[in-house]
Amino acid sequence: MTYKVLISDPLSEDGIFPLREAGDVEIVLETDLSKELLLERIPDFDALLVRSQTQVTREVIEQAANLKVIGRAGVGVDNIDLEAATENGVIVVNAPDGNTNSAAEHTMAMLTSLARKIPQAFYALKQNRWDRKKYVGVELKGKTLGIIGLGRIGAEVAARAKGQRMNVIAYDPFLTEEKAENMGIGYGTFAEVLQAADFITVHTPLLKETKHIINKEAFAMMKDGVQIVNCARGGIIDEDALYNAIVEKKVAGAALDVFEQEPIHHHKLLELPEVIATPHLGASTIEAQKNVAIDVSHDVITILRGGLAQSPVNIPSVPQEVMKKIEPYFYLSEKLGAFLARLGNEVVEEIWIYYAGDLAEIEVTPLTRNTVKGLLKRHLGDHVNTVNAAFLAEKKGITIHEQKTSSTKGFTNLLTVETKSKSGKRKVAGTLLNGLGARIVKVDHYSMDVVPEGHMVLIHHKDQPGAIGRVGSLLAKNDVNIATMQVGRTEIGGDAIMMLVIDKQLEQHELDQLQELTDIYHATAVDL
Numbered sequence: 001m002t003y004k005v006l007i008s009d010p011l012s013e014d015g016i017f018p019l020r021e022a023g024d025v026e027i028v029l030e031t032d033l034s035k036e037l038l039l040e041r042i043p044d045f046d047a048l049l050v051r052s053q054t055q056v057t058r059e060v061i062e063q064a065a066n067l068k069v070i071g072r073a074g075v076g077v078d079n080i081d082l083e084a085a086t087e088n089g090v091i092v093v094n095a096p097d098g099n100t101n102s103a104a105e106h107t108m109a110m111l112t113s114l115a116r117k118i119p120q121a122f123y124a125l126k127q128n129r130w131d132r133k134k135y136v137g138v139e140l141k142g143k144t145l146g147i148i149g150l151g152r153i154g155a156e157v158a159a160r161a162k163g164q165r166m167n168v169i170a171y172d173p174f175l176t177e178e179k180a181e182n183m184g185i186g187y188g189t190f191a192e193v194l195q196a197a198d199f200i201t202v203h204t205p206l207l208k209e210t211k212h213i214i215n216k217e218a219f220a221m222m223k224d225g226v227q228i229v230n231c232a233r234g235g236i237i238d239e240d241a242l243y244n245a246i247v248e249k250k251v252a253g254a255a256l257d258v259f260e261q262e263p264i265h266h267h268k269l270l271e272l273p274e275v276i277a278t279p280h281l282g283a284s285t286i287e288a289q290k291n292v293a294i295d296v297s298h299d300v301i302t303i304l305r306g307g308l309a310q311s312p313v314n315i316p317s318v319p320q321e322v323m324k325k326i327e328p329y330f331y332l333s334e335k336l337g338a339f340l341a342r343l344g345n346e347v348v349e350e351i352w353i354y355y356a357g358d359l360a361e362i363e364v365t366p367l368t369r370n371t372v373k374g375l376l377k378r379h380l381g382d383h384v385n386t387v388n389a390a391f392l393a394e395k396k397g398i399t400i401h402e403q404k405t406s407s408t409k410g411f412t413n414l415l416t417v418e419t420k421s422k423s424g425k426r427k428v429a430g431t432l433l434n435g436l437g438a439r440i441v442k443v444d445h446y447s448m449d450v451v452p453e454g455h456m457v458l459i460h461h462k463d464q465p466g467a468i469g470r471v472g473s474l475l476a477k478n479d480v481n482i483a484t485m486q487v488g489r490t491e492i493g494g495d496a497i498m499m500l501v502i503d504k505q506l507e508q509h510e511l512d513q514l515q516e517l518t519d520i521y522h523a524t525a526v527d528l
């Protein structure tokens with residue numbers, strides 16, 4: 001199988017070597033695609049790799065019939081419609097660490113340039129103006145830097161600003177006084193940081209809650225002559241409010257790497273001499289581009305080959321050590337879900353997934369999603385995956401319960417899946433036998449020992465002499481070879497089940513014939 005990967009923004013050639021070296025990946029490099037061309041091309045691709053330029057809208061995602069993964073070689077995913085990706089089962093991955101250092105260094109470069117008016121002085125010099133009086137700056141030493149958003153980049157900026165002997169004060173919803181103290185910086189509320197700072201730098205993502213957090217009211221709280229840096233996202237600062245605050249001399253200067261609409265043309269903020277700017281260059285270093293391209297390429301290949309991503313954005317990430325523990329149960333969980341889906345045609349209303357033994361000791365949410373995926377796939381097809389399984393179940397009105405129990409029934413690990421529909425409950429349980437792989441060990445209240453794969457027939461019958469023979473003869477007459485057979489009963493002469501593994505898929509008329517046999521109540525074909 002060859003996976004087709006479209007790279008639609010410029011990515012480091014040195015960084016995409018994992019894709020180049022993969023024998024099962026075909027890369028198509030087409031940057032600067034118009035919206036129309038992207039829509040035309042996208043249905044052919046299994047993966048899309050972007051930076052911040054390509055707008056991966058709902059329309060693009062819905063058009064992308066084969067798309068499994070969108071890789072963002074960088075941090076911000078505001079150019080990707082995450083909701084649409086999740087709904088359509090497309091995994092989004094990013095490279096959150098690879099450009100942190102570059103973005104922090106760029107912020108410091110902007111801060112220093114702002115304080116010393118370096119770009120303005122350089123521009124004057126280029127125009128043959130030797131103007132030493134006009135470009136007198138201020139020192140950073142002893143000034144207070146207010147940081148809004150103390151994540152990866154904010155924290156790196158804080159460390160560097162301390163090196164410049166600045167006082168640092170920060171606000172972040174996850175920052176406590178104690179944490180700030182350990183980092184050797186001050187802690188403040190949003191308002192306190194704005195009030196205390198000589199320079200303010202923002203390092204939050206652009207979210208509903210952070211859109212225009214630096215607005216008219218925020219500027220009013222700041223010191224007169226404050227200087228602002230934004231190397232995070234346009235839209236965190238209200239550009240109109242910033243423009244007015246500069247014109248009114250409330251703000252002495254601003255350094256902007258990002259804008260509300262990019263790319264910008266003839267932006268009014270650039271007409272102000274107090275504003276310096278770069279065209280979204282925070283992550284534009286050889287090192288950062290190589291790092292993010294490597295990280296995202298690895299994740300994209302892993303996902304295409306059915307593995308779990310290191311940095312997923314629209315599904316919770318699973319730490320490596322947890323992944324190692326749950327991976328062996330992945331196959332079993334999906335097969336149990338799929339088995340139950342084929343047991344009946346009733347509308348499932350609720351699903352319970354019980355984890356016992358070794359399974360009760362580990363993080364099981366990914367297994368729950370995988371079980372639900374197995375269950376939904378019968379009717380929803382390959383469109384269902386671990387990203388959208390829970391979402392689709394909810395849409396279909398299925399409530400999912402996940403529970404850890406101590407009831408192992410003598411197994412070292414036991415995964416039990418139960419569904420409830422109007423006509424009652426159905427149950428299947430499975431285990432992973434050391435060295436022998438997955439087994440179904442219970443169907444409803446009957447004990448079993450069956451490998452969950454291939455073509456199976458589950459037959460409910462009356463425990464009577466001859467019932468098994470009649471089934472065997474009929475299948476033989478239809479040239480159906482039986483690979484294995486298991487029989488379970490509750491009491492002698494009572495209800496019983498046969499579970500047959502056969503070498504071919506049964507036709508409907510063969511199933512009908514089985515059901516017509518004496519003492520046979522019902523036969524269900526389960527093809528896994």
Ligand SMILES: NC(=O)c1ccc[n+]([C@@H]2O[C@H](COP(=O)([O-])OP(=O)(O)OC[C@H]3O[C@@H](n4cnc5c(N)ncnc54)[C@H](O)[C@@H]3O)[C@@H](O)[C@H]2O)c1
Binds near residue numbers: 075173
């Ligand atoms: N200019 C560039 O080229 C460039 C490069 C890399 C990253 N970025 C951008 O920089 C920003 C930060 O990236 P990061 O990797 O540090 O992200 P991060 O997720 O590590 O940190 C973001 C922090 O913002 C905090 N936050 C969220 N809402 C907040 C609020 N209302 N007030 C205060 N803090 C809030 C979060 O708690 C988190 O700690 C992102 O917007 C990212 O897209 C830009």
Ligand SMILES: O=C(O)[C@H](O)COP(=O)(O)O
Binds near residue numbers: 052053073076
């Ligand atoms: O969010 C990011 O990683 C930065 O804004 C970098 O964006 P870019 O990859 O388009 O330079």
